Amino acid sequence: MTLPVSDLASDPLANDTPSAAGQLRLLEASFARLRLGMSAMPLTGLIFGVLMNAQDGPGVRMFWWGGAYVLALLLVWWGHQRYRQQRTHEPPEVMLRIWYGRVCWLALAHGLGMSLSVALSLDHAHYEYMLMLHVALLGILTANAAQMTAVLRVYQMFMAGAVSGLVVGPFAFPTIWPFLFPMTLIMSFVIYRSGVKAHGFLVRQVLLEERSRDLAERYRAASSAALEALAEKNHFLGAAAHDLRQPVHAMALLAEAIALHGQHVAGLAPLLQQWRQSMRSVNHMFNTLLDLSRIESGTMKARPTTVSIAQLLDEVGLQFGEDARARGLVLRLRPAPPEALLWTDPALVRQALFNLVHNALRYTPHGGVLVAARRRAGRWRIGVWDTGTGMAEQEQTRIFEAFYRGAGAHAAVPGGHGLGLAVVARCVALMDARQGVRSHPGRGSYFWLELPAATAKQATSVPSCTYQTPPPSPRLRGNCLVVDDEPQVLQAWSALLGSWGLHLRTATGLQQAWAQLDAGFVPDVILCDEHLGHGERGFAVLQALLERCPAARGAMVSGEFDTPSLQDALGEGYLVLHKPVDPETLHDMLSRWLDGNQNAT
Known part of the structure; x- marks a missing residue:
């Protein structure tokens, strides 16, 4: 009724x-x-x-x-x-x-x-x-x-x-x-x-x-559906990132192997440099996409500590110096005083600044990029100036939105996706900081981050720079076992590690690895991928192999970041390398682990 x-x-x-x-x-x-x-x-x-x-x-x-x-x-x-x-x-x-x-x-x-x-x-x-x-x-x-x-x-x-x-x-x-x-x-x-x-x-x-x-x-x-969709998206991105990083990882290893074998071939060095540049760009795109996904899902939290601006700028130089030279640009870093200290999350501020610098290099066809810091009351402002294409005033209000790219950006770099600056905005929000931009079409842009300065009590200890590594040795000596279920990745491992002088054996799973050990191969180093075929988990395989070979050193290699197995490995003190692995970092790690073998030879 x-x-x-x-x-x-x-x-x-x-x-x-x-x-x-x-x-x-x-x-x-x-x-x-x-x-x-x-x-x-x-x-x-x-x-x-x-x-x-x-x-x-x-x-x-x-x-x-x-x-x-x-x-x-x-x-x-x-x-x-x-x-x-x-x-x-x-x-x-x-x-x-x-x-x-x-x-x-x-x-x-x-x-x-x-x-x-x-x-x-x-x-x-x-x-x-x-x-x-x-x-x-x-x-x-x-x-x-x-x-x-x-x-x-x-x-x-x-x-x-x-x-x-x-x-x-x-x-x-x-x-x-x-x-x-x-x-x-x-x-x-x-x-x-x-x-x-x-x-x-x-x-x-x-x-x-x-x-x-x-x-x-x-x-x-709708909120429940959105959370489910976000979880599904993050799961898809994680799986897609792993699958996409496999060929990129293989190409990065092959590029280094080709460079070693063909270092006397005329005209090869510039091509390999362009190859490395492409690999770095693809890897940066993957990292940016995953960072945006993790921030939106709420799994990334700010953990503030003391951060040295001087060391942060040194990391920028080490990360982007070669990239700038390959583009024909000048990357200038204005030295910061020792007392220039931030109280913020080191990973988030590094990601935000790296994205700004990477964005400036991409949209600067000629000239250069300047990175400097200056004090503003109780905060520090880190600025990134470029001589690039610039943008109109109406575009500056939306430039930090995800997937937004202005008309000038499409003309300058057709292949962009509009994610880098969105990650900057998300990182800044997590750090309770501020960001901004001033730009003029045809005259370049000025992006800045404004973060809280560390107090005298907070500035008692400053972590050291994480990118300063000794130069790699030209040759290595030792036995290495690599476990990965992708044939092209195993071929790339063989090409690179063989060119460094290592004796290498490969396996696609635990049974093949047992067979290599049963045949008398004694590894000094074991590298194991996280995702293996037939449902095998790389961390469990690595633990089983190291238990049989207690004298060997081991590390996980993965295209993912936040899986439970990787968190368990990190929690137990195991080294985790993320794909695509940087050859210099890998060579430095192996040279340290095989130091006894180097001295014996």
């Missing part, structure tokens, strides 16, 4: 109807007000019965009238108990079908009961008594206009019964009836219209509450 809703054409909710549960709430509100109004009638009968007796009238009639209401209230109380019992197990639609008509008829009976009090007082009531009785009934009628109108039909039935008492008006006020009758009609109409307005307000309240609950449920469902 659908309750009738008043005409509210000017209201945007007018054409909507509450649900069955909402309509039942409205019916409950009218029913509650009806019970409250009836509960006042016995006291009203007592008061007016005493007043009529005081005027030598038959007050017993009003006593009987009030007593009848007591019996009616007992019946209503019993009905309300039944309602509450049914409400626990019956759906709203059934409750409406059963109780809508009952409440309406009860409202009519209550209205007629009020009118009956006038008829019972006609014979012996004085003028003052009748006037007081009409004023009291009119007040009750007005009060009911506030909440009984939750269901308009209930109030209409009540009004019909109550106003029916007008038919005895000529007998109650015989002299002034011609004036009192139109006045009573006008007041009844005004009260009814007020009830209609109140009804519209109550219906809108229920509609708004239902809409709010519906929107909240939709929001929770």
